[in-house]
Amino acid sequence: MAESPELRQVEQLYFSQAPRLFALFYLHTGGPKGAAVLLHTLLCDLLLSPRCWKQASAHDAGLFRCAHALCMDRYWNRPRRKKKKGSVPASPGSSLPFTMTDALRALLDLPPQYKTALYLRLALGWSLEDTAQAAGCSPKKAGKLVEKGLKRTILTPERAGAVLSAIAPTESGPQEVWDSFLISREDKGFTGSQRLRRFKRWLDSAIPFIALGVVSLCALAYCSVEYGWLGAEAYTPTPSSGYGADSATIYSVKKTASIYSVDKGEIVLYSVTNCPLSHQALLQQMVALGGAPEGASLLSVEQEEGLIAWELSEEAVQWFRSVSETEGEQMLSAMAATISASWPDVEELHLVSAGEELAVSGKTAQDMLGQKLTPVRTVTTPYRE
Numbered sequence: 583m584a585e586s587p588e589l590r591q592v593e594q595l596y597f598s599q600a601p602r603l604f605a606l607f608y609l610h611t612g613g614p615k616g617a618a619v620l621l622h623t624l625l626c627d628l629l630l631s632p633r634c635w636k637q638a639s640a641h642d643a644g645l646f647r648c649a650h651a652l653c654m655d656r657y658w659n660r661p662r663r664k665k666k667k668g669s670v671p672a673s674p675g676s677s678l679p680f681t682m683t684d685a686l687r688a689l690l691d692l693p694p695q696y697k698t699a700l701y702l703r704l705a706l707g708w709s710l711e712d713t714a715q716a717a718g719c720s721p722k723k724a725g726k727l728v729e730k731g732l733k734r735t736i737l738t739p740e741r742a743g744a745v746l747s748a749i750a751p752t753e754s755g756p757q758e759v760w761d762s763f764l765i766s767r768e769d770k771g772f773t774g775s776q777r778l779r780r781f782k783r784w785l786d787s788a789i790p791f792i793a794l795g796v797v798s799l800c801a802l803a804y805c806s807v808e809y810g811w812l813g814a815e816a817y818t819p820t821p822s823s824g825y826g827a828d829s830a831t832i833y834s835v836k837k838t839a840s841i842y843s844v845d846k847g848e849i850v851l852y853s854v855t856n857c858p859l860s861h862q863a864l865l866q867q868m869v870a871l872g873g874a875p876e877g878a879s880l881l882s883v884e885q886e887e888g889l890i891a892w893e894l895s896e897e898a899v900q901w902f903r904s905v906s907e908t909e910g911e912q913m914l915s916a917m918a919a920t921i922s923a924s925w926p927d928v929e930e931l932h933l934v935s936a937g938e939e940l941a942v943s944g945k946t947a948q949d950m951l952g953q954k955l956t957p958v959r960t961v962t963t964p965y966r967e
Contacts, residue, residue: 587635592628593760595639600756602706603649605749609697610653612690614678614751618759620652625763627652630773643708646716650698657694680748688735689745696731703728704739705746836965839864840923842916842955843873844909849916851957856965861885861892863965864924870966873916875901878935888929890921899935902942910942911950918950 596603603624607617627634627648637644680686689700698717702708703724708716714724732742766772839857841864843850852871857863861883868874877897884891902910914933922928933940933947940947 587629587639589629591639592625592635595628595645596625596760597756599642599645600759601750603646604751604755605705605746606646606649606698606701607653608749609689609701609746610656610694614755616656617751618755618762620649620656621756621759622763622766623652624649625759626766629767641712641715643712643715646698646702647718650716650718653694653698677752679750679752683745685735685737685741685745686749688737689742692731692734696727696734699724699727700731700742701746704743705749707743839867840920841867841871841873842919842923842957843868843871844912844916845872847909847912848958849912849955851955851960853960853962854965855962858965859924861890864920865892865894867966868917868920871963873913873920874898875913877901885925888927889932890925890928890930891932891934892921894933894935894940896936898933899938899940902935902940907943911945914940914942914945914947915950915953915955918947919953919955921947922951 600621603621604617607620608614611617611620628638629635634648638648639645689697692700699713699719702713702716703710710721710724713728714721717724717727719727728739732739735742737745836856836858839854841852841854843852850872852867852873854867854871857867862880865874865878865880869876869878875894875898877895878901879895879897881893881895883893902913905913917933918931921931928951931947931951
């Protein structure tokens with residue numbers, strides 16, 4: 583683990599590169615005040631961040647890598663303001679040892695990704711490898727940044743290098759920043775505020791990856807449930823409601839329903855296509871095809887694990903009372919077979935009408951559950967509204 587430096591070490595490194603750091607920060611901020619702020623921030627990072635110090639003290643490219651990172655952080659975090667048409671960068675002021683020229687304005691107007699590469703390559707004469715290390719890119723990319731930056735400004739390398747080399751602070755500028763840093767260092771909340779600033783910087787860079795991770799976890803959880811990944815069982819919607827809440831059992835899922843009907847004492851199997859997977863729709867088809875008492879309607883449904891209970895209108899019990907035991911037994915067995923065909927996991931079945939369970943010769947739908955009926959013919963028919 584890297585150790586924090588002593589104050590004298592930071593001072594020595596700072597003053598050895600202060601003019602060049604000022605020039606880079608001026609190029610990115612467009613003014614001496616912005617450059618001074620970034621110089622102060624860099625001093626805080628060098629003193630309190632072992633990682634930054636280790637990188638900066640190893641090589642000049644490491645120091646300018648820390649400086650470049652501050653420039654890019656400033657660009658991404660600053661408030662966006664619409665640039666007024668015809669606006670030009672302000673003059674550097676009479677106290678600075680250089681003047682604002684058209685060439686300098688063109689360089690200041692460049693997008694931030696070009697500026698560090700241009701300054702290190704043309705003003706300091708760095709190699710493409712060192713320039714790339716400081717700018718956080720490949721040597722090939724660094725060369726292209728320099729080439730495209732010159733093309734955008736319509737400047738020759740010699741002219742751009744001369745303009746960039748002229749950028750410098752006042753004689754007392756670096757010392758004033760250092761004195762300001764020493765004063766702020768004496769503040770009781772200095773260390774805490776700097777740690778908070780670096781944490782916010784880390785959080786800003788980490789948020790896109792955190793968001794991507796959260797979205798990926800949500801997608802994985804959804805697919806795990808929906809498609810049965812990771813050993814989970816695929817989710818299948820199962821109607822469930824209490825008495826008086828039959829509307830909750832209606833789903834948009836459709837299937838081919840098998841409906842057993844009684845026709846002149848014989849069992850006929852109807853395959854109803856596009857039938858909604860709901861108790862109400864199933865009974866409607868059963869009544870229409872002769873697989874349930876004529877006029878019967880569904881008043882309520884109760885469905886739990888392995889249990890289905892239908893409460894039918896009074897027409898159902900009246901129909902069973904008006905027919906023979908043979909006809910009634912055939913109808914009740916057909917109803918039980920139809921329901922078990924749509925919900926194969928049913929183990930307990932109750933059909934109730936007018937407060938009593940439908941029964942023929944003492945047999946209820948529960949007694950007939952599981953019986954295999956042999957149809958004399960099979961007919962395919964569409965769902966009837």
